Amino acid sequence: METLHHIVVVGGGAGGLELVTSLGDKLGRKQKARISLVDAGLTHVWKPLLHEVASGSLDANANEINYRAHARKHHYEFQLGRMSGLDRANKHIIIAPFRDEDGQEVVPERRLQYDTLVIAVGSTANDFGTPGAQEHCLFLDSLKQARRFHNLMLNAFLRKNHEALQGQPHTLNISIIGAGATGVELAAELRLASRELPIYGMNHLKSSDVSISVIEAADRILPALPGRLSSAATRELERQKVQVLTGQPVSEVRNDRLIMKDGTELPSEMTIWAAGIKAPPFLAELDGLETNRGNQLIVEQTLRTTKDPDIFAFGDCAACPQPDSDRPVPPRAQAAHQQADTLFKTLCHRLEGKEAVPFVYNDHGSLINFSKYTTVGNLMGNLSGRSMYIEGKVARLFYVSLYRMHQVALHGFLRTGVIWLMDKISRAMHPRLKLH
């Protein structure tokens, strides 16, 4: 019996899950290829929602997708496990032993054969080796970390509320290192959390007792975005009583303070690292595949790795060149979404012996959401290539539409419509903030 061509996608994130869904629907359903997804976790939550999970303004359970259930519906296979290596000669990926929460081995190291391999394992925060960062910072790379942050924040609020009741000093200093989109949006979410908590019983703690600082090494916040957006965002943060410190590289993180490069100190009991990204280190030792300094797999414009025609990579873990630019495609959900589309076409072509499709990134603009307060952004004109500044409700609509597009890719239009309706009802019925 002829065996089916096996496409293995590693990483079911913003890009990988969209890709296996369309491959499963098109090729898996008709038995034209066998499609497998390998992910280190059992469920998917769209990463750009993590700062809302951290602050409690979004209930992750309602936005979580179980890979096994999704795989069944969309005709692909799911394997739980963390890829740790590659054997290109035998076309095997190596999956590390799976251990339970107590460290007991549940499944030993395994191998999975592939005909075509796609690596989409995303990225994690890059602390650039800053002393103390790993020990004292919180990170927002996974749902587990976002939930941990949320619990720590609630406990900190409780502690400070109690200290206020006792008449003791009770300022809570929260610092966010890195004023890219994640850091700026997280600051606004935290300010909302600090404003609404007293409603739920913490009557002795005022919003002004929660000091929130955003620290950026560059000379302005949102350094990768146009200056006008950066100025609008600075004004909005200041309006929300968030301290904005620019041109201030952090040289050390301690448990209760930050030490700046110029020697000044900033008290900080909760520190979140949101500056820079790097791809997972195991990619740098992947059987001779080419990587850059940030561990990203170097790919051609077709998203094919430079050293192996059967291996593709995309999303945050890949450095994909852009025509007319010396910078690779930026690590964004928007880019992963578009790359999943292109790779879907390429992989269908591949089964028919046709050419790969080159990827061209279409930057639709950038939007920064300040929780329920406002949204600012710039939209790119497709023809003119010029950007248009937008803010308020219109900008918020475009911001939300990025997530809705991801949901459409995973569930189709009809189900996304139903999910949208259920979200509306849930928001009307439940408190704005998750309190446990």
Ligand SMILES: Cc1cc2nc3c(=O)[nH]c(=O)nc-3n(C[C@H](O)[C@H](O)[C@H](O)COP(=O)(O)OP(=O)(O)OC[C@H]3O[C@@H](n4cnc5c(N)ncnc54)[C@H](O)[C@@H]3O)c2cc1C
């Ligand atoms: C808090 C936050 C807010 C953001 N906001 C925005 C935004 O507003 N707009 C925007 O465009 N971008 C935003 N981003 C960036 C965006 O989330 C990423 O660019 C996008 O998720 C990248 O998609 P990906 O598929 O490459 O990786 P991811 O979505 O990170 O998915 C990677 C997947 O790989 C799995 N994995 C990792 N290692 C392994 C392994 N060894 N074996 C098996 N599985 C593995 C992970 O479990 C995960 O499911 C934000 C990021 C963060 C952290």
